Amino acid sequence: MAVLEKGIWYPNKEVKDLSHEDSFELPKVAEQGRYHLYMSFACPFAHRPYLVINYLGLNDAITVSSVAAKRYSNGWLFDDANSDPLYGSQNLVELYQRANPSYTGRVTVPVLWDKQDHAIVDNNSSAIAMELATNWLPLAKNKVELVPDSLREEIEKLNEWLHVNVNRKVYHVGFATEQAEYDLASEILFDAMEQLDCRLSQTRYLYGSNITLSDLFLLPTLVRFEAVYEVHFKANKKPLKAFENLYRYMLDLISHESIKKTIDIEYMKLHYYFSHKHINPHGIVPAGPAISW
Ligand SMILES: N[C@@H](CCC(=O)N[C@@H](CS)C(=O)NCC(=O)O)C(=O)O
Numbered sequence: 001m002a003v004l005e006k007g008i009w010y011p012n013k014e015v016k017d018l019s020h021e022d023s024f025e026l027p028k029v030a031e032q033g034r035y036h037l038y039m040s041f042a043c044p045f046a047h048r049p050y051l052v053i054n055y056l057g058l059n060d061a062i063t064v065s066s067v068a069a070k071r072y073s074n075g076w077l078f079d080d081a082n083s084d085p086l087y088g089s090q091n092l093v094e095l096y097q098r099a100n101p102s103y104t105g106r107v108t109v110p111v112l113w114d115k116q117d118h119a120i121v122d123n124n125s126s127a128i129a130m131e132l133a134t135n136w137l138p139l140a141k142n143k144v145e146l147v148p149d150s151l152r153e154e155i156e157k158l159n160e161w162l163h164v165n166v167n168r169k170v171y172h173v174g175f176a177t178e179q180a181e182y183d184l185a186s187e188i189l190f191d192a193m194e195q196l197d198c199r200l201s202q203t204r205y206l207y208g209s210n211i212t213l214s215d216l217f218l219l220p221t222l223v224r225f226e227a228v229y230e231v232h233f234k235a236n237k238k239p240l241k242a243f244e245n246l247y248r249y250m251l252d253l254i255s256h257e258s259i260k261k262t263i264d265i266e267y268m269k270l271h272y273y274f275s276h277k278h279i280n281p282h283g284i285v286p287a288g289p290a291i292s293w
Helices: 044-056 092-099 124-133 149-167 167-174 179-198 213-232 246-256 265-275
Strands: 003-005 008-010 035-039 063-066 111-114 119-122
Touching: 003 092, 035 044, 035 149, 044 124, 044 213, 092 111, 092 119, 092 246, 119 124, 124 213, 149 167, 149 179, 149 213, 167 179, 179 246, 213 246, 213 265
Parallel strands: 035 063
Antiparallel strands: 003 008, 035 111, 111 119
């Protein structure tokens, strides 16, 4: 773990030692060309706003770049393949320090960056994804309402449930250090998967026949399951393929070219297997599994 505390970088400090974490609450306004999204192709949370940008066709309205796949104890880095297009920074810490020289908190992706004020607008993936899906719609080429007004409250509730029981829970499974902790996390995760599989036996997407923001919250975890979570995180109580409806749903979503192009399996594998030395000490990246989609 690694944190910034009053602007000073501690690569090996436990996050629980932090007395508080600063947040960014700059005013948000959609504006063509003004903002940049720093993300990582590996991170399921950063995948949310990246999916919204691609599905809605916001690519001309906002620029996007990824950090490097390999993460070391000193945090997210940039390299030749994935450089910082705005400032040529060496790592993400520099950007947080540039935005707020006395920042205290984790240095995470995604980051929504204001190119005009050289500032972080937000670093919360749920809030960024919601913002792009709603207030940025006028700038979108594909003007699909991912959050119809009549469903907004329900979508927010389901997104939170997905975050707690699926998107984050799979990390609790993978990072458990005691059997009982693993067993409990695995049970909660796979109960949630069963519930979702059942829901999707009745409906094409989570809310009927139209894709909503909730689908773009669930998908990032599903597309990482076979290549990473089943092996690296031992999230294999039941293979994803055996959840017939969830699997059909995942394939349906990725049949959209704008969604499929956001998925980079090789980058994901390199990131997870190489970077999590506490669960894969030699950083060996497995050859498989072969992904059939
Ligand atoms: N608040 C964040 C958390 C995102 C998050 O946990 N990102 C991970 C990568 S998947 C990260 O950057 N971790 C770095 C760290 O915790 O030091 C969000 O949901 O936007």
